Amino acid sequence: MISSSWSAWWVLFGQSLLIGLSIAAPVGQIGVLAIQRTLDHGRTAGLATGLGAAFADALYGAVGAFGVTGLIAWLMRLKPWLSLFGGLFLLWLAWRIATRPAARTVAASRPAGSLLRCLSGTFVLTLSNPSTILSFMAVFGALAGHARSASPWAMVAGVLAGSALWWLILATAVGRLRGRVDATWLRVVDLGSAALLAGLGAWQLGQILS
Numbered sequence: 001m002i003s004s005s006w007s008a009w010w011v012l013f014g015q016s017l018l019i020g021l022s023i024a025a026p027v028g029q030i031g032v033l034a035i036q037r038t039l040d041h042g043r044t045a046g047l048a049t050g051l052g053a054a055f056a057d058a059l060y061g062a063v064g065a066f067g068v069t070g071l072i073a074w075l076m077r078l079k080p081w082l083s084l085f086g087g088l089f090l091l092w093l094a095w096r097i098a099t100r101p102a103a104r105t106v107a108a109s110r111p112a113g114s115l116l117r118c119l120s121g122t123f124v125l126t127l128s129n130p131s132t133i134l135s136f137m138a139v140f141g142a143l144a145g146h147a148r149s150a151s152p153w154a155m156v157a158g159v160l161a162g163s164a165l166w167w168l169i170l171a172t173a174v175g176r177l178r179g180r181v182d183a184t185w186l187r188v189v190d191l192g193s194a195a196l197l198a199g200l201g202a203w204q205l206g207q208i209l210s
Contacts, residue, residue: 016158017165024050024166029090029124029129029200034167035174036097036193037118039186043175044123050167052122058160059127063077065152083208088130090201098194112197129204 012075018174024030031051 009151012151012154013158013161015154016061017162020054020061020159020162020164021056021166022162024163029197030126031137031170032196033122034170035091038171038174039178039181039189041114042178043171045115045118046171046174047167048118050120050171051164052059052119052124053126054160054163054167055119056123056126057163058156061159062152062156065155080208082128083204085126086149087201087203087205087208089125089128090197091206094194094198094201095119097190097197100190155194 030050034046037049042061
């Protein structure tokens with residue numbers, strides 16, 4: 001009986017890991033920030049940026065897995081305000097990246113306090129993305145309906161592991177290219193990242209009117 005229970009736990013963990021990986025993998029605003037910060041400050045900064053999103057994914061996964069219907073309804077009512085905050089935050093990030101000094105070196109590294117800001121910033125940004133809410137509410141709500149009473153923890157752990165795995169892969173891959181990028185290419189990456197973030201921010205603000 002115990003063996004069967006653990007087997008079911010690991011199956012659900014594996015399913016949730018794949019869900020976390022698949023939701024994190026598409027390159028959106030967090031992916032752009034992770035790539036840009038990895039090139040700028042190294043893989044640790046890129047990984048910290050991604051882990052902020054991973055923790056937010058796990059939090060929303062927990063809401064869906066445990067079926068907290070009151071909180072889900074409250075979050076849905078906040079959707080326009082979350083879109084407004086997220087869109088404005090993305091536009092601010094785009095402006096900050098585009099207007100900072102161009103003369104930088106790829107050898108720069110971020111102190112621990114700055115890494116914490118990378119993590120907390122993307123945590124808040126991911127929480128403010130309504131599409132993240134809807135994705136996890138739908139998928140985890142469906143899985144929870146077929147799971148054992150103790151298994152929501154397997155779902156939360158799985159999605160955290162899957163999301164974190166993606167950011168580790170991305171930061172490591174981009175970090176290997178970092179030494180080949182000079183200051184000119186860093187500026188190109190900055191401007192491209194700023195343009196993408198501004199576009200995503202404008203799109204998120206446009207969702208309020210739709």
